[in-house]
Amino acid sequence: MRLKTFPGGIHPHDEKQYSKSAAISNFPTPKRVIIHLSQHIGAPSTPIVEQGEKVQKGQLIAQASGFVSLNQHASISGSVNKIGRFLHPTGSMSSAIEIISDGQNDIIPLDDDPKFLELPVDVLKERIGNAGICGMGGAGFPTHVKLSPPADKPIDTVILNGVECEPYLTSDYRLMLRNSDEIISGLKIIMKIVGANKGMIGIEANKPDAIALMQKRCAKEKDLEVVGLKMQYPQGAEKQLIYAATNRKVPAGGLPMAVGVVVQNVGTAVAIYEAARYQKPLIDRVISITGPMVKTPMNLLAPIGTLYSDLVEHCGGLNGALGKAISGGPMMGFALPSLEAGMTKGSSGLVLLGEKAARSMAEHTCLRCARCVDICPMNLMPSMIANAVKYDDLEIAVKAGLNDCIKCGSCAYVCPAQIRLVQWIDTGKIRYAEIQRNK
Amino acid sequence: MNSKDKLFVAPAPHVHDKSTVKNVMWNVVLALVPALLFATYFWGFRALLLTLTGAVTAVVCEAIIQKLRKVPVTVHDGSAFLTGLLLAFNIHVGAPIWLPIVGAAFAIIVGKQVFGGLGNNPVNPALLGRAFLLASWPTRMTGGWVGVKDYAMSGLNNLPRIATNLQELSPKAYELVTSATPLGVAKTLRDSSFVADINAQAGGIDLGGRIFSSLTEMETLRSLFWGNIGGCIGEVSAFALLLGAAYLLYKNIIEWRIPLFYIGTVFVLSLLFGGIPGSGTSILLPFFHIFSGGLLLGAFFMATDYTTTPLSKKGRIIFGIGCGLLTIVIRLVGGYPEGVSYSILFMNVMTPLIDRMTMPKAFGRIKK
Numbered sequence: 001m002r003l004k005t006f007p008g009g010i011h012p013h014d015e016k017q018y019s020k021s022a023a024i025s026n027f028p029t030p031k032r033v034i035i036h037l038s039q040h041i042g043a044p045s046t047p048i049v050e051q052g053e054k055v056q057k058g059q060l061i062a063q064a065s066g067f068v069s070l071n072q073h074a075s076i077s078g079s080v081n082k083i084g085r086f087l088h089p090t091g092s093m094s095s096a097i098e099i100i101s102d103g104q105n106d107i108i109p110l111d112d113d114p115k116f117l118e119l120p121v122d123v124l125k126e127r128i129g130n131a132g133i134c135g136m137g138g139a140g141f142p143t144h145v146k147l148s149p150p151a152d153k154p155i156d157t158v159i160l161n162g163v164e165c166e167p168y169l170t171s172d173y174r175l176m177l178r179n180s181d182e183i184i185s186g187l188k189i190i191m192k193i194v195g196a197n198k199g200m201i202g203i204e205a206n207k208p209d210a211i212a213l214m215q216k217r218c219a220k221e222k223d224l225e226v227v228g229l230k231m232q233y234p235q236g237a238e239k240q241l242i243y244a245a246t247n248r249k250v251p252a253g254g255l256p257m258a259v260g261v262v263v264q265n266v267g268t269a270v271a272i273y274e275a276a277r278y279q280k281p282l283i284d285r286v287i288s289i290t291g292p293m294v295k296t297p298m299n300l301l302a303p304i305g306t307l308y309s310d311l312v313e314h315c316g317g318l319n320g321a322l323g324k325a326i327s328g329g330p331m332m333g334f335a336l337p338s339l340e341a342g343m344t345k346g347s348s349g350l351v352l353l354g355e356k357a358a359r360s361m362a363e364h365t366c367l368r369c370a371r372c373v374d375i376c377p378m379n380l381m382p383s384m385i386a387n388a389v390k391y392d393d394l395e396i397a398v399k400a401g402l403n404d405c406i407k408c409g410s411c412a413y414v415c416p417a418q419i420r421l422v423q424w425i426d427t428g429k430i431r432y433a434e435i436q437r438n439k
Numbered sequence: 440m441n442s443k444d445k446l447f448v449a450p451a452p453h454v455h456d457k458s459t460v461k462n463v464m465w466n467v468v469l470a471l472v473p474a475l476l477f478a479t480y481f482w483g484f485r486a487l488l489l490t491l492t493g494a495v496t497a498v499v500c501e502a503i504i505q506k507l508r509k510v511p512v513t514v515h516d517g518s519a520f521l522t523g524l525l526l527a528f529n530i531h532v533g534a535p536i537w538l539p540i541v542g543a544a545f546a547i548i549v550g551k552q553v554f555g556g557l558g559n560n561p562v563n564p565a566l567l568g569r570a571f572l573l574a575s576w577p578t579r580m581t582g583g584w585v586g587v588k589d590y591a592m593s594g595l596n597n598l599p600r601i602a603t604n605l606q607e608l609s610p611k612a613y614e615l616v617t618s619a620t621p622l623g624v625a626k627t628l629r630d631s632s633f634v635a636d637i638n639a640q641a642g643g644i645d646l647g648g649r650i651f652s653s654l655t656e657m658e659t660l661r662s663l664f665w666g667n668i669g670g671c672i673g674e675v676s677a678f679a680l681l682l683g684a685a686y687l688l689y690k691n692i693i694e695w696r697i698p699l700f701y702i703g704t705v706f707v708l709s710l711l712f713g714g715i716p717g718s719g720t721s722i723l724l725p726f727f728h729i730f731s732g733g734l735l736l737g738a739f740f741m742a743t744d745y746t747t748t749p750l751s752k753k754g755r756i757i758f759g760i761g762c763g764l765l766t767i768v769i770r771l772v773g774g775y776p777e778g779v780s781y782s783i784l785f786m787n788v789m790t791p792l793i794d795r796m797t798m799p800k801a802f803g804r805i806k807k
Binding site: 353 | 755
């Protein structure tokens with residue numbers, strides 16, 4: 001198979017050796033979960049339960065507060081202990097519903113529509129919306145919104161993202177090995193909803209068994225194709241994946257639908273399948289607990305809202321002094337102040353690093369070595385943007401690509417002066433947005 | 440599990456390729472070691488002494504200035520050492536010991552620290568130091584080339600075969616080939632009245648043409664390649680420089696665009712315009728131009744200086760072509776036999792303009 005790729009990018013060591021051979025195992029029902037009201041891009045969900053109320057696993061506990069918002073369901077049975085501020089996997093405090101388990105583990109009754117592919121598009125979309133599904137790769141865009149492109153943007157291709165280009169993470173990989181049929185069913189549902197005649201599954205070359213398995217499953221499907229991708233970060237970034245798979249360039253500031261493409265994560269495809277067939281809400285997901293500091297790295301199917309600390313305990317605890325806990329991958333993930341955060345629908349992994357790996361080096365003066373320019377997958381000038389932000393010249397920052405930056409972190413990864421380019425660029429983005437708002 | 444552990448919180452990315460400024464600079468120094476060894480082999484211990492004097496002076500000056508500026512002393516990063524080393528590489532082995540001291544001090548103080556130190560200097564400090572020395576002590580910088588063998592000052596070891604009695608045949612031609620670098624010989628032979636003179640001295644034979652064609656003979660090129668020639672310390676051996684350059688390219692410390700377009704431009708232009716009237720050009724002439732003088736040292740080690748060269752890929756191509764063009768213009772029609780350092784200095788000054796003109800279009804942006 002000829003591997004495809006995109007221009008630019010870096011080649012970090014993939015570090016997947018920790019957890020890649022661990023098959024997905026079920027995490028037992030936790031004692032408590034924290035269901036965040038902001039697990040997605042868009043308005044926070046509105047709670048419809050009260051403190052002390054009994055809830056059953058799968059029950060709707062917070063409603064979407066608009067079209068670009070999300071339903072949230074109880075991921076365990078028990079009672080609502082508190083609605084308040086809890087630690088979010090992005091490292092900040094955020095509104096959430098805390099449920100204490102009652103030891104029961106029965107989910108609300110589910111239906112089964114074996115002929116789910118014959119359901120009308122409206123019904124499928126409604127079920128996905130009801131199930132509270134958002135992109136499970138990390139960004140968390142509400143799926144029912146993504147699957148409702150305007151009529152003037154015809155979609156011909158659906159790409160499933162099984163790239164998992166972040167180092168360490170293996171949850172999508174193990175999911176592809178375990179749930180290939182569900183993933184393909186999910187892909188077919190998405191294709192039906194958006195009216196696409198072509199389905200692709202993009203997988204990076206470091207997962208040859210997943211590529212082989214998916215190819216076997218797709219062998220008899222004329223309209224499905226497995227795309228092998230070169231190991232290169234950020235291969236799984238939406239625009240880069242679309243370019244590698246279809247040779248189409250998403251216009252700057254535009255969405256994939258502008259080039260007739262919808263991209264969904266493989267985990268999302270499974271959730272879509274379960275919502276379409278069983279009307280099962282999204283209440284659990286696979287998460288990698290990995291890194292050098294965890295005793296037994298695992299890929300766990302755990303209820304949404306499970307505390308990271310419980311997951312780590314289940315993996316045998318820590319190997320030694322923990323330096324940094326990263327929610328997500330090490331390139332774009334968030335360093336947590338503690339492990340007391342409840343996982344969300346976008347939590348693909350928890351990476352535990354030692355003290356030495358955690359320490360950051362001092363920032364030096366920019367040498368203008370242009371490594372960041374050479375590897376920027378968006379073809380920007382990261383050092384120039386960062387410098388412009390530093391000296392408060394947002395005009396130059398915008399010219400050098402401030403608003404096109406996808407914050408993949410490749411520039412900071414290669415910078416010999418250890419300049420925190422992403423942080424500077426992010427600061428610029430925030431300042432720029434403020435100025436636009438005040439206009 | 441103990442959740443009271445203090446965790447490090449920092450923005451993403453949380454991993455790094457472990458490259459450092461220090462690593463970059465000392466690797467470039469390492470890449471210049473072969474050239475230094477060749478120079479020491481051909482010219483003796485004094486080449487080593489002059490080079491280390493330049494490097495140490497640069498380090499001391501940087502430390503003093505940083506102390507005076509009350510900023511952290513960062514001489515361990517190797518950048519000052521490298522500047523001093525490159526400055527000394529631009530001095531010939533017969534130079535007095537104070538020359539690299541003055542040059543390195545000027546390079547670091549005026550060329551670098553005045554502008555705020557590493558990353559802020561507008562032009563290559565080593566080249567600025569060299570230009571300063573050349574303007575202040577031109578005879579010290581160019582006079583008294585130290586050769587390695589008979590005739591070998593000019594690298595033209597094969598000349599005896601052309602005219603064993605060159606000294607009697609044409610004293611003027613003899614003086615030329617024993618006192619100038621190969622590029623100096625090539626330059627002088629472009630002067631048609633000079634050529635007419637030595638031809639007349641030699642009784643009408645085309646001595647000028649013969650000497651010129653000897654420049655592109657395999658024997659000359661071999662001397663230039665291995666280092667059997669007169670010139671500055673760092674320019675002695677094309678082979679040693681290419682070895683170092685290959686290492687830097689392999690380690691991804693320098694990028695190929697500037698050297699390729701620089702050398703490529705010199706190749707094409709010297710092929711087209713490098714000949715002298717009457718003798719025409721030769722396919723070997725570009726190799727003479729590439730292996731002579733400071734071109735390889737300049738193209739791989741000076742024109743690739745991060746701070747003073749453009750950021751964008753397109754900008755680097757323009758930079759390389761500009762350097763090549765200016766080098767050939769100076770070598771063929773300018774006032775000096777060699778033009779590498781001035782071309783690079785000139786293009787350094789152009790860098791902010793090139794940067795502004797060549798800002799890349801973001802992925803997915805329509806070209807306007």
